[in-house]
Amino acid sequence: MSAKGKAVRTRTSSTEIGDSIFDGALDLLEEQGPAGLTVRGVAIRAGVAPMGVYSRFGSKDGLIEALFVHGFTTLQDAIDSPTEPDPLNRLRAGCLAYRHFALSHPQLYHLMFAQMMVLQLSEESLESARHSFATLTERVSTAMHAGELRSADPVEVAQQIWSAMHGAVSLEIADVHFAIDREASYASMLDALLHGLGAATR
Amino acid sequence: MSAKGKAVRTRTSSTEIGDSIFDGALDLLEEQGPAGLTVRGVAIRAGVAPMGVYSRFGSKDGLIEALFVHGFTTLQDAIDSPTEPDPLNRLRAGCLAYRHFALSHPQLYHLMFAQMMVLQLSEESLESARHSFATLTERVSTAMHAGELRSADPVEVAQQIWSAMHGAVSLEIADVHFAIDREASYASMLDALLHGLGAATR
DNA sequence: ACAGATAAAGAACAACGTTCTATAGGGAGC
DNA sequence: GCTCCCTATAGAACGTTGTTCTTTATCTGT
Missing domain, CATH: 1.10.10 (Arc Repressor Mutant, subunit A)
Incomplete structure (x- = not known):
């Protein structure tokens, strides 16, 4: 005053x-x-x-878009951060890091995917999502070249892995998860899928 | 007037x-x-x-909750409707019907899962989600008893299948899907996972 | 047919996202 | 250092939203 x-x-x-x-x-x-x-x-x-x-x-949407980009950028870092020498293990560790990110930031993770159906996103923002997918694809490709996964289109295979991961963590953060040990359930699903994609039994 | x-x-x-x-x-x-x-x-x-x-x-939330219940009830019917004599084929057909439902009602499907993190849902409404999961679990259990899937906790296995399906269709309806043939990609992921869970190669 | 309860329509209210107006910060020129 | 001008900041106002309140019409029981 x-x-x-x-x-x-x-x-x-x-x-x-x-x-x-x-x-x-x-x-x-x-x-x-x-x-x-x-x-x-x-x-x-x-x-x-x-x-x-x-x-x-x-606008408010612009703020949400900034959160979206931040989320995907951080997610990409999570997938990319493991440094295991073995390509399949590195891929797997990236998949575990994916879940860790989602569980550490449940609302941000939810917003990232929810807004894809709602927000009019700029090309630049969509690119951040594509980059995280590309990182996963690269990891898949490396494991294929090392003979640890059956040879196939790495994009198709990465899409399948991403689908499984996304579904699992989405249901988990929404608490729509009926399994007892959630971490083991995620790892088990991942290993079943990787096995089906050509990985040696873990 | x-x-x-x-x-x-x-x-x-x-x-x-x-x-x-x-x-x-x-x-x-x-x-x-x-x-x-x-x-x-x-x-x-x-x-x-x-x-x-x-x-x-x-309230508006009450209306959304009615949509939620309708969605899960319809989804349960989709999973349950196949009548193939072979249990694994019946399970698989239910999983294909799951995707068909989601693609036929993309916004309803999205709302069903998005609202789980937002809405304060009644026990009754949550029960509708649980019923659709229970139907899937039952189908899994039958395939296990028929020796078509490796024996394990059917809840754990159903959770894995549901995660993969949910992730795949969620990304697909959000148009975050980089594979060329989406239907084949879904079927391929499903088969890889079922194979990893003990099904004979399709 | 009449009376009362209930739910339907219409109006009003508070909170929301957004736009408009008033004000202060910061930079350029002297 | 001082003044001026531009820009971005704060505060107010506006239209839309979900919700609640008031008026009116339907429905049920006697």
């Missing part, structure tokens, strides 16, 4: 706004799910005005 | 309102996706007042 009784406007340094909003959105999303992602809620969390979402991300 | 210039209220027979709203919601959902599912939009489509959603379904 100023000496004249008028409210004093505070103003955030413009270099911090984008990050504050993005971090606030990420936090609110995991804490409250998609219902927590309101423009006002994010702005309050970030300590800025709601208009900041529009100047920085263009 | 009455002779006195006052609008004449029309009133729908109460036995029709619930069905009109539900059918309107189902149509709008498939035509426009979740964004089309507004209370006013559904009411207009059904030719009733928005308040009808509340008296019949309790």
Whole structure:
């Protein structure tokens, strides 16, 4: 309050706004799910005005799109991070890391795939999803060349593996999972599929 | 308009309102996706007042829950409908019917799983999801008893199959599918998994 | 036929995403 | 350092949404 009784406007340094909003959105999303992602809620969390979402991300959808890209970029890193010398083991470890990412960020993972049917996504954003798929395909291809998986179109095989992983973690984070040991169930499904694709029994 | 210039209220027979709203919601959902599912939009489509959603379904969420139950009930029928004499073939046909259902009702399928992470669902509604899973488990169990799948906990195995199916169709209806022949890709993944679970090579 | 309960229609309210208006930060020029 | 102007920030207003409240018509029981 100023000496004249008028409210004093505070103003955030413009270099911090984008990050504050993005971090606030990420936090609110995991804490409250998609219902927590309101423009006002994010702005309050970030300590800025709601208009900041529009100047920085263009719209609420733009903010969601930024979360989408961040999610796929992080997912790609997860698939890519294992460094086992054996190609099949490296692929498998990447698949385990996939689940770990999803379970560590359940709401973000859910948003990434849910928004594909909802949001009008830019080519650039879709590219981030494609990159994570390409990383998986590359790992599959390497295991094929090493003779550890039956030779086939690596894209087709990667699609199958991705489908299985996505289905498993989606049901798991939604708590629609009736198996007792969820981690073992995921590993077992993965091994059954890899075996069906030509891997030696694990 | 009455002779006195006052609008004449029309009133729908109460036995029709619930069905009109539900059918309107189902149509709008498939035509426009979740964004089309507004209370006013559904009411207009059904030719009733928005308040009808509340008296019949309790809330917008209640309407969505009715769609959820309808979806899972229909999905269960799809899994259950094949009558092939051979248990493994019957299971496999049910899995193909699963995909057919999802592709025929992409938005409904998406809503069914998306809402699991969003909606506070009644025990009754969750039971409809469990019933469709139980049907799949039963089919798995029968194939095991016939010696066509390796003996294991049928729940665990059904969970794996469901995960793979769910992942595959989810990515397919979201158009995140890089394989050339999607139907063949699904069948191939299914067969690889069933083979890994003990089925003779198809 | 009449009365009362209930649910249907229509209006109003609070919260939402978005756009508009007022204000302050930051950079350029002197 | 000071002034001016542009831009982005905060705050307010607007249209749409889900929901609740009020009015009105249907339905049931006597």
